Amino acid sequence: MATIRPRRSSWWCVMVMAMAMVVVASGASGPRGPLRMGFYAQSCPGVERMVGDFVRQHVRRVPTVAAALLRLHFHDCFVRGCDASVLLNSTAAGVAEKDAPPNLTLRGFDFVDRVKALVEEACPGVVSCADVLALAARDAVAAIVRKLVPGGPSWRVATGRRDGTVSSMMEALNEIPKPTMSFRELVDLFASKGLGVRDLVWLSGAHTIGIAHCSSFADRLYGYPGAGAGNDTTDPSLDATYAANLRRRKCRAPSGGYAEDAVVEMDPGSHLTFDVGYYRAVLKHRALFRSDAALLADAAARADVEGVVGGPDEVFFQVFARSMARMSTVEVKIGAEGEIRRNCAVVNGG
Template identity: 75%
Template sequence: MAAAVPLPLPVMLLVAVAVMLVGAGAGAAGVRGGRQRQQQLRMGFYDKSCPAAERIVGDYVRLHVRRVPTVAPALLRTHYHDCFVRGCDGSILLNSTAAGAAEKDAPPNLTLRGFDLIDRVKGLVEEACPGVVSCADVLALAARDAVAAIGGPSWRVPTGRRDGTVSTMQEAVRELPSPSMTFPQLVALFAGKGLDVRDLVWLSGAHTIGIAHCSSFADRLYSYPSAGNGTGTVPPLDAAYAANLRQRKCRMGGRDAAVEMDPGSFLTFDLGYYHTVLKHRALFRSDAALVTDAAARADIAGVVSSPPEVFFQVFARSMARLGAVEVKTGSQGEIRKHCAVVNS
């Protein structure tokens, strides 16, 4: 057995901090106006009221991820988009009504998938424990279990979220991170949710799985703003890679053509995404923007030179923090019977 290679001191410190924060769970996350509500989330919230809940969710998700691995990035992205608008309250799952368009019909959400799967899981949980487990908790658990099912990290998901009753398209357009955002814009948006720069860096690592459509990064293929001028612009997409995309995938498939975010391993949770960022092959401006900040670039360089477990640990820490953003607990919101509609 080969001797263990000692990690550099900065990486060792990063791992130590990640382990402590993951172990502490979401209760310590400082999201806006939400400390008291986060403390009401707890591990095993349903142990007495619905002891089979987490097993039901996990078994169903693992079964379907084994059959269709692309379910994993779909569920992770849906959870992410849910938490950024009105907090992690399942509002992304609501259908539009005659009163107005819902979040899921906002342009950034039109490519989301997994709604039917969440509805089926919720139905199974309802059969076991009617009116007990929220759609928001089902989605948070399903995202975690889906990532773990493809060999990615797992993380603590304290439960007790309540479901929101409001979902508007306009809020989704305004609140969701955009693929064209600069680093300062991303930092400000994340800070508004109680998430820091390292959360931005590690949560961006979710792009190691999944695909993007050519229409979402067309600006990277056909215009190259100057880099390094202090205005928040980003380095251009690697010229050879951009030419290949223009001449092949995006030309043949059009604006709706799908391109792997992490070419060659888009269904493997690994460090490939960060390597593409450092090589200037990130598809989105928001991903390329990570290297315009010295501290963010140093964190990325540190994690790519470390064992994959380091990335798993820091990603898990940031997912636990994301899952506690502006949650509704106690008497807030409701426990929806059907995830797509509010109770009546």
């Protein structure tokens, strides 16, 4: 039996109505689990404003900080939950997440340390690094967007996360999604974190800001398996003109191949603007990773991508914000679990 798909023009109206119903429902039940809004209202009043002011001030001057904080928060939440384990240094006892290959390109550790130092000065030993990161990521996204609309791209961050005391390189290797992953692999990985297919589609929209090293997608430019002979073979699912351009210019080293530190804007022309540009690139086969291109491999995901491109940025803002709110509660530690780290890079007494 043929299925009826909403027309593109009406797709985002349907999404807005569906989201409005979800917002009403979730407003009635409150934030998930024992995290709660205003957790620090008595113990550190003003902490959210302190973090917000600091982040806004810096992101306005250096907008690339926003992408760094958003990715840090994502990588934190996907390994042992949002417990700031990504911020811990390696020790004699073991190599930490921070030093796992997918995390070597993370930025923003110093920035988080500066926010945490500010918070520690006001309220020593009270606010977790995990909460500082969750708040900073939210405020950074809100700070780079041209205009905030009701519902997005800002989201309510319930607080009360505790910091973990374990950080393992191997776990990061296994749990952080790889840019070479297929749609099915990504869906399964997200499901293991309690996130759905639509969360995968909307959270991938984070790639509307930031940069990627050529090394992260070089497999699609050089010697792609099955693409033909020689070293100039590219992934046929990548737009040929764009691929040739990347090979000739951005990802080319004089000695051949690509320079280790060469970077490319993930949403060319608007990598500092939070908008639907990323999804446009996906549809034009100009997204950098196979994991981005994979969103077109599934009919429903593809329909969502087409729908969000056909609607105003506001719809993307809202669905992104809702998925971020969900991601920021993945496997959080609460109550007596973990600790409140004084220094985000080392466990207390370490």
